[in-house]
Structures are given as structure tokens and as C-alpha cells.
Amino acid sequence: MSDWMVTQRPNAGRRPRALSPLREHLRDTFWFAPTAAMVSVFVVWVGARALDTAVVEALQDDRDYDTLDELLRFAEDAKAVVSTVSSAMMTFIGVVFSISLVAVQMASGQFTPRVVRLFVRSRITKATFAVFLATFVLTLLVLTSFDTTDDPRAVTTVPLVQSVLTLCMVALSLLLFVLYVNTTLRLMRISHVITRIAAESFRVATSMPVPAGGPDAARLGAATAWVPHEGRAGVLRDVNIARLVRVARKHGVVLRLIPRIGDFVVPGTPVLAVHGGPAPSRRALRYTISVGVERTYHQDLGFGLRQLSDIALRALSPAINDPTTAVQALDRIVQFLAALGRRPLDAALHRDRRGAVRLVQPVPGWTQLVDLGFTEVRGCATGSPQVSRRMLAGLDDLLMLVPPERREPLLRHRELLRQAVDRSGPAPADRAFALRPDRQGIG
Template sequence: MGDWMDTGGLREGRRPRALSPLREHLRDTFWFAPTAAMVLVFVVWAVASELDTAIVEALQKAHEYGTLDDLLRLADDAKTVVTVVSSAMMTFIGVVFSISLVAVQMASGQFSPRVVRIFVRSRITKATFAVFLATFLLSLLVLTSYEGQAEARLVTSVPLVQSVLTLLMLGLSLLLFVMYVNQTLRLMRISHVIDRITREAFKVVARMPVARSSGEEEALGPETARVAHHGRAGVLRDVNIARLVKAARQQGVVLRLLPRIGDFVVPGTPLLAVHGGPAPSGRSLSYTVSVGVERTFHQDFAFGLRQLSDIGLRALSAAVNDPTTAVQAIDRIVQFLSAVAGRPLDAALYRDRRGNVRLVQPVPGWTELVDLGFAEIRGCAVGSPQVTRRIIAGLDDLALTAPSDRREPLLRHRALLVEAVELTVPEASDRAFALRPDRQGIG
């Protein structure tokens, strides 16, 4: 298993920590991080305000009125900076993110609409937006803490700590702005987008459990009941594996998920098959299924391959006509298929603490993954010798590394591509050139 994990860029022997469905869904939102940051700012401001009050009271008790006058002058100077920050920050936020949204729109139009989720899930993007809003809110709160002109003996609070905190937040905002611009520019580069998709796909592969024996799924016993979907219609994004395993263990049964992650389900669709006894109660199965408007990487084994195929198809369209990008997508498709070539597929088995199988989750088989990776691109690649040469080289490489029982779909796609080129390209020399294996397409 270490080989395919290395291929994905993960450390050997290290499995990535799986996020809970709630945390994963929060990562797919853009509101949570800014909201949490602004709530945290209120708490920090309240603590800083108490510190400022305590400092003034301590100086007044010690009759250090000269020091207090110095603090008043320093705070008055800092007020000018805080006022500028508060007035300029919202304008800055609007301009920066307007430009960024244009860049994301261009990337989604040229590569695939699915790349927008990379922008939404980016930690730098969320941190930048959250810190920008937090700095703006903090500057407004600090301005409310400034008192009018007063003598040192009469002043109750000098927002010195608050002003210093605002300046620190401003410095952090500038640092994150530089990092954010770099991240946005990288998002517009197809090589970075493809690499991000591939790394996310390998994380899903690394989290997927491997069956101990090939006959375990067949040994589940007869089906005794079914559970239908009663929620809204949409794409099956993921299931709460821990809750399903617990419900199956308490009932003494095995649950088998019928639709695959990424399937579109409607109310009444059979969702779970029960083996070995009656179905668990509706209460124990509540909040175990997440349905949304789009697929996610959380448990979707083939979603990365789907996105790579989409990018290759978009690149081969007449509107874009960028075969080099299609070759880059094929590179990663070959990488992904090579990594899972020796891995048990078709089903993922989840066990309880005693090692008993409690949940069976279907995943795409080898033939389905090969078809997903090559069928559509192969159909659009006939007129581009750069792409046909790369597909031939990729299929040949996979045929060498895949087990013997998994070579049939690879040879079938190769034969179909050769047949399509021979029927489409009239010149024999051009046909020979288009079907010559080349890992770079055309050098």
C-alpha cells in the first residue's frame, strides 16, 4: 500500500486524518471562518479594553500622571492610523475580492466549473477574508473606545492595547494579502489546479479501507430489509460512517449502501440494504446521509478522475483548443489509475471495534475508472496527434503495471483509439505519427 500512497505525494505509512462530515461541509462553505473571526474579535476587544482600563487605574493609583499623559498622546497618534484603517479596509476588501472573483470566473470557464471549489476550500482565501473583516470590525470597536480630551486625572481608559492590537492585525492583513495574491495567481495556472485535484483524489484513496479477503462482501448473508431515502433530492455527498457502523453494531446487522457516493437520489430511492436482521430504527439512522447540490471529495472515490476528465475535455473543445492542457490532465489520469491498479475495488468495508464488517460502501470498479478516465477524452482526441500519442503511451504504461486480470479495458481503449485514428486520418504517415507512443505528446 505504500507504493500508491507515495505516488499520491503522501508519506509512506501515513494515512491522512479523515474529517467528520460536519467539518468537511464547513470547509465547503465560505461564511464560517469570517463569522468565527468576527466573533473572536469581539472577545479579544473586550479583553483588551479591560487591560487598558486596568493600566489606567494602576497609573492613577501610583500618581504616574506624566506617564499617563504620554500614553494619551501616543493613543491620540494611534487614533489617526486606526481611523485610516477603518475607512480604507472595506474598500480594500471590495476591490481585492472583486478582482479575485473575476480571476476565478476565468479559470472556471477555461478549465472546469468544478475548480471554483478549490478557491472556496482554500485556507489562505478564508483566512485572508476573515482577517480583513476582523481588522475592519476591530478598528470600529477601537474608535468607540476613544474618549474626548480629558486630563490625566479624569480619564478612565486609554485604548493603547486596542490600538496596538489593531496595528498588529493590519500587519497580518498585509502579510495574508501577499500570500492570497500568490495563491490566486497559482489558481489561474492549470498545472497547479491539476496538482491540487490529484492530491485531493489521493487523500480519498488513502482513507478508503481495504478488504481483508475478496469473499467478505459475498458472506454478508441474505438481504432482510431496505431503508429508503426520505430527505430532499440531490447528489449523495457522503454518509456518516461512524453513526452507520454504530447503528449496525447495536442492531447486530450489516448495512450496505446501495447508491454510490456522487449518485443523484430522490425521495423513495432505496438507500441502505440490511443483512442479517431487521433494519435499525429511524432515530439511529438520522443525520447519517448528506445530500447536496454538488459532489465533494470527502468520500467520492472517482470525483478527482471526473474533474481531470472534464479539464481534458474542455481543453480539447473547439472553443479552447489546448491539447497541451489535455496532455497534462492525461498525465494525472495515468498517475491515479496506476496508483489504484493493484488495489481491491468495487466495495469498501467498514468494521466495528471487534473487526466485524458493519458497513459496505460501493466504489467504482477498475473498468469503470478506466472508462471514466479515457472514454470521453479518447473520443475527442482523434484530431489531435499530441493527445493520441499521450493516450497510447499512458495505456501502454498502465498495461505494463496493472495486474493481468485488469488489462482488458486498457487494451480495449487502445484498440478503439487505433481504429478511430485509422478511420479518420487519411495519410498513412500521419496515422503512424499519431499512434506513436509519446509520454509528452509531441516532445
């Protein structure tokens, strides 16, 4: 069966959202949330300053100078508080930044450098930095609103609303700081890191098109045109599915993505094959292919397995020698493969509103996913009975769950593991112990 003979349509009948790649790219950046927060707090401050000015003008119109005098005395106390908060926020920002650097350094050294993305994508971390910076900017803006005159008749504004807003931001900052420390400590624990990786992997699998009947997409025929990659060299991070589907429908063709998400592409190599007509113009295909320096979870079905395998390999290295961590990674590898055991793979077909296939996106096949999850870990498992026992138990579980046509790669890995243990085991009793399946390794 060819790579594009499985007919699929978007999950739950939803079409891909046009801003999906942009949203994912912004999640991989650290500048967007703080910048948006500082711009937003400036807008809020303008509104709060207008309210304070309106309050002062209303009191002056009513000649309520006693109330104005009380507000001026309040402003003196509020100015001292705001000044203290302004200095404290810079200290808080430095503490948060230091904690983040230490956590990232420890995680990349103990687990794998690819888990640094978990810290970058952490919503709590971004929210903490954003609120801290916004609070600091707000205190500077509020300090400019304090009037130097003590005459109630000449005062133009008293930052009453602004001061209350500053105190609310301080309270929010303290709450986020507690949540940030808790989240960072969790991310420094390998079990939570593995769980996060698995959750992201399942999110990608869930977003893939689900099976749908219909023979209309069984064969595409020969390609009528090719679209080369004209951007910079790098890893194919994702494609704008909604835009490609729209372009293909407009030109009456079917587009087939040639490299898989996560492949390294160089300028001049074909990235799209066109079936059924001429190639769309370069302008129509602009901003549909995203290339970066590293892989991302978005649309990359194998990236989660790659990270789990890396964590297990790092744990089994002589420098770390932590087979329990490798067993935890194998737990999630088996879970992920079990979830995909009966799903059609090899290709994802995206349809337009009328149900016609417009984009064929290659995804890893079952054999490729099994090899990615087990091959490298199996090579390092011979010296650790805990890992070999857990891998055998996982392979046995998968053999019970998958259909018969998908058992061959599992049986192959099981036999290769048995042969490797037979060659490395010093005694028959040790070999027999290492080849006894156990879901906990050695309990």
C-alpha cells in the same frame, strides 16, 4: 465476485472521525471562517480592553498622572492611525473580492465550472477574507474605546493594548494579501489546478480502507430490510461512516450503502440495505446521509477523474483548441489510475472496534474508473496527434503496472483509439505518427 467480497478495514487502523463530514462541509462554505474570525476578534478585543482599563486604574491608584497624560497624547495619534486603517481595510476587502471574482470567472470558463470549488476551499483565500474582516471589525471596536476627556483623573481607559493589537492585525493582513495574490495567480494556471485536483483525488484514495485478511465479510446474505431516502432529492455527497458503524453495531446488523457517492438520489429510493436484522429507527439514522446540489471530493473516488476528464474535453473543444492542457490532464489521469492499479476496488468495508464489518460502501470498480478517465477524451483525441500519442503511452504504462486481470479495459481503449485514428487519418503516414506512443505527446 460480488461487490462486497473484499474484506477491508480503515486505513492505518484508525476509525472514521465523527466530525469528518461536518468538517468537509464547512470547507465547502465561505461564511464559516470569516464569521469565526469576527467572533474571535471580538473576544480578543474584550480581553485587550480589560487590560487597558486595568493599566489606567493602576496608574490612577498610583497617582502617576504624568504617565497618563503621555498615554492620552499617544491615544490621539493612535486614533488617527486606527481611523485610517478602518477605511483602508474596506478598500482591501473590495480588491480581494474583485480579484476572486475575476479568477473564478476565468477558471470556470477556461477549465471547467467544477474547479470553482478549488477557490472556495482555498485556505489562503478564506484566511485573507477572515483576517481582513476581523481587522475591520477590530478597528471599529477600538474606535469606541477612545475616551473623549483629556483629564487624566477622569479617563477610564486608553486603548494602548488595543492599538498594538490593531497594528499586528494590519501586519498580518498585509502578509496574507501577498500570499493571497500569489495563490490566486497559481490557481489561474492550469498546471496548478490539475495538480490540486490530483492531490485531492489521492487524498480520497488514501483515506479509503486498505485490504485486510479474513473471510468473515465475504458474504452478507439476503437483505432483511431496506431504508428509503426521505430527504430532498440531490447528489449523495457523503455518509457519516462513524455514525453508521456505531448504529449497525448497536443493532447487531450490517448496513450496505446502495447508491455510490456522487449518485443522484430521489425521495423514496432505497439508500441502505440491512443484513442480519431489522432496520434501525429513523432517529438512529438521522444525519447519516448527506445530499447536496453537487459532488464533493469527500469519499467520492471518481470525482477527481471526472474533473480531469472535463478539463481535457474543454481543452479539446474547437473554441479553446489546447491539446497541451489535455495532455497535462492525461498525465494525472494515468498517475491516478496507476496508483489504484493493484488496490482492491468495488467496495469499501468498514469495521467496528471488534473487527466486525458493519458498513459496506460501494466504490467505482477498475473498469468504471478506466472508462471515466479515457472514454470521452478518446472520442475527442482523433483530431489531435498530440493527445492520441500521449493516451497510447499512458495505456502502455498502465498495462505494465496493473495485474493481468485488469488489462482488458486498457486493451479495449487502446484498440478503440487505434480504430478511431485509422478512420480519421487522411494519410498512412499521419495515422502512423498519431499512433506512436509518446509521453509528451509531441515533445
